[in-house]
Amino acid sequence: MLVFSAETSCDETSVCIMKEDKTILSHIIYSQAIHTKHGGVVPELASRAHLEILQQITKEALKESGVKLNEINLFSATCGPGLIGGLLIGSTFTKSLSIGNSKPFIPINHLEAHILSSFFNNEIKFPHLCLLITGGHTQIYFLKNNNDITLIGETIDDAIGEAFDKVAKILGLSYPGGPEIEKKALQGDENSFKLPKPLINDDSSNFSFSGLKTSVNLIAKKNIIDHSFINDMSASFQKCVGDILTIKLNRVIAELYKRNTEDLSVSVVGGVANNDYLKKCFKNIEEEKNIKFIYPPKYMMNDNAAMIAWATILKHRNNHNLNFKPNPRLTVKE
Ligand code: KG4
Ligand code: ZN
Numbered sequence: 074m075l076v077f078s079a080e081t082s083c084d085e086t087s088v089c090i091m092k093e094d095k096t097i098l099s100h101i102i103y104s105q106a107i108h109t110k111h112g113g114v115v116p117e118l119a120s121r122a123h124l125e126i127l128q129q130i131t132k133e134a135l136k137e138s139g140v141k142l143n144e145i146n147l148f149s150a151t152c153g154p155g156l157i158g159g160l161l162i163g164s165t166f167t168k169s170l171s172i173g174n175s176k177p178f179i180p181i182n183h184l185e186a187h188i189l190s191s192f193f194n195n196e197i198k199f200p201h202l203c204l205l206i207t208g209g210h211t212q213i214y215f216l217k218n219n220n221d222i223t224l225i226g227e228t229i230d231d232a233i234g235e236a237f238d239k240v241a242k243i244l245g246l247s248y249p250g251g252p253e254i255e256k257k258a259l260q261g262d263e264n265s266f267k268l269p270k271p272l273i274n275d276d277s278s279n280f281s282f283s284g285l286k287t288s289v290n291l292i293a294k295k296n297i298i299d300h301s302f303i304n305d306m307s308a309s310f311q312k313c314v315g316d317i318l319t320i321k322l323n324r325v326i327a328e329l330y331k332r333n334t335e336d337l338s339v340s341v342v343g344g345v346a347n348n349d350y351l352k353k354c355f356k357n358i359e360e361e362k363n364i365k366f367i368y369p370p371k372y373m374m375n376d377n378a379a380m381i382a383w384a385t386i387l388k389h390r391n392n393h394n395l396n397f398k399p400n401p402r403l404t405v406k407e
Contacts, residue, residue, distance in 0.1 A: 074389075077134075077145045077170065078382035079127065081163030082155025082183050083208065084114045086126040089378035090138045090145070093386055095193065098138035100372065100379045101130045112242040114208075120158030127166055143174050149385040152180035153403030154209070160401060179385050183376075184405050186384040188214060188222065190369035191340035193383050197367075198338050202329070204322065206351075207343035207376075208234035208249070211280050213325055214405070220391065222405050225325065226278025233314060234345045236282035240289050240310050244303045254307045255348050261301075261308030266292055268313040273320045280321060285313060315354040322355075326362055338365045344375045 074093040081087075087102040105122040108114050135142060148171035150163040164180065171178035188203050201216040211228040231239070234251055241250020246257065268288050271281035289310060296302050322339070329337055341355060346368055355366045373380045 074146045074386075075140060075144055076147045076149065076382045076385050076389075077131075077142075077167070078148075078181070078378045078385055079131075079150040079163045079167045080183075080186075080376055080378040080381050081123045081127065081159040082151045082153070083159065083376055084108050084119050084122075085376040086123050086130060087376065087378035087381075088127070088130050088134045089382040090134050090140055091379065091382035091386065095383070095386075097379060097382075098140060099134035100377070101134050101137075102372070102375070102377050103130055104375075109248050112248050113238060114156070116156045116158055119156055120162060123159050123162045127162065131166075131170075142170065145170075145174065145176060147177055147179060147385060147389060148174075149179040149181050149381060149388075151183045151186070151381055153182065154401055155183055157401045179388055181381050181384050181388070182403055182405060183381075184210060184212070184403075185222070186380040187342045188216070188340075188405070189219065189384045189387055190342050190373040190380040191367050192219065192387070193373060193380070194370050195340070195367040197340075198336055200329070200334050200337055202322075202325065202337060202339045204318070204339065204341045204346075205343050206233045206318075206341065206345035208232060208238065208345075210343070211282070213278050213321070215329075219387065224405060226280070226321070228280040228282060229272075230281050230283035231286060233280070233282060233318075234343070236286050236314070237310075237345065239286045240306075243286075243290050243293050244306060245298060246303070249344070251345055251348060254311060255350060257304050257307035258311045258350060259308075261304030261306070263308040263312035265305035266309040268309055270313060270317050270320070273317060278321060278325050280317065282314075282317075285310070311348075311350050315351055318351065319354050319358060322358055323362075326358070326364065338367060340367045340369075342369055342374070347371070347374050 089100045090098045150167035203214040211233040213226040238250040246253035
C-alpha cells in the first residue's frame with residue numbers, strides 16, 4: 074500500500090510518499106523563508122506560499138519516488154489545528170487528488186500526528202506520557218494506548234516555541250527563534266538573569282510562558298542589547314524553560330506513580346524537541362526516575378508530511394471514520 078500525504082498547517086509546505094512498511098519513497102519539506110523578515114508567521118503569506126509550492130513539490134515527490142499518481146492507495150492531509158488558509162489548501166488539493174484517482178482521503182489531526190511521530194522509530198510501552206512542544210502548542214498527554222489519548226495539561230497562554238520565537242525577536246535574532254537562542258545560549262552564562270517561572274507551584278499540569286517573555290522584554294529595555302547580553306539572556310531564558318519543564322514533568326510522573334502507573338515511558342515531540350539543552354534536562358529526569366525518554370526521528374520533529382503519512386497508516390489500520398471538515402481549533406478528542 075502507498076500513501077500520499079500533505080502538511081500545510083503553518084509555514085512548512087511538505088509532502089510525503091510512504092509505503093505501509095514505513096519505507097519513505099519521497100519526503101519534501103519546504104520551509105517558507107518569507108516569514109523570516111517579519112519575525113513570525115504571516116497567515117496570508119503562508120497561504121499564498123502553500124498554493125505556489127504544493128503542486129510543484131507533489132510533482133517532485135512523484136518523480137523522486139518513481140510512483141505514478143494512480144498507484145497511490147490512500148491520500149491524506151492535515152485538517153487541523155492550524156491556520157485555516159493552509160488547512161483548506163492542503164486538504165482541498167489532496168482530496169482532489171483522491172477523488173481524481175477514486176481512492177480514499179483520510180483527514181489527519183496535526184497534534185495526533187506529532188504525538189504518534191515517536192512511534193515510528195520506537196517500540197512504545199503503555200502507559201505512555203507525551204510532552205508536545207511546538208510553536209503553537211505546549212501539552213502533556215497520557216496515553217493508555219494509541220487510541221486512548223487524554224490531555225492532562227497545557228499552556229494557558231503562549232506556547233513554548235512561541236516564547237522562544239518572541240524572545241528571539243526581542244533580542245534581534247531571526248525567525249524561527251528556537252535554534253537561534255540555542256546557539257547563542259552556548260556562549261552565555263545561564264545564571265546572569267533571574268527570570269520568573271510561572272505556575273511551577275501550581276498543582277495543575279498547566280504551563281504559562283507569557284510572563285516569562287514579558288520579563289525578558291522589560292530587562293531588555295533597561296539594557297544595551299549587545300552580544301554578551303544576547304548570549305547571557307538566551308542562556309538564562311533557556312535554563313528557565315528547562316527548569317519549568319523539569320518541575321512540571323517530575324510532578325506529573327510523581328502523580329502517576331502514586332496511582333501505581335509503573336513502566337511509564339515518556340516521549341518528547343514537536344519542533345522544540347530539537348533543543349539539545351532541553352534534552353539534557355530530560356536525560357536528568359530519565360536517570361533520576363529510571364524512565365525511558367524517546368524522541369521521533371529528527372526529520373519528524375518540525376512540521377513535516379512524513380508524520381502525517383505515518384499517522385495515516387496507523388489510522389487506516391484502525392479503520393478510521395472518513396468524514397471531516399478542516400478545523401483550525403481541532404483537538405485530539407474530535
Ligand atoms: O513543530 P513545529 O515545527 O511547528 C508547530 O507545530 O508549531 O515547531 C516550530 C517551533 C518554533 O517555535 C521553533 O522556534 C521551535 O519549534 N524550535 C526550537 C528549536 N528548533 C525549533 N525551539 C527551541 N530549540 C530548538 N532547537
Ligand atoms: Zn506542528
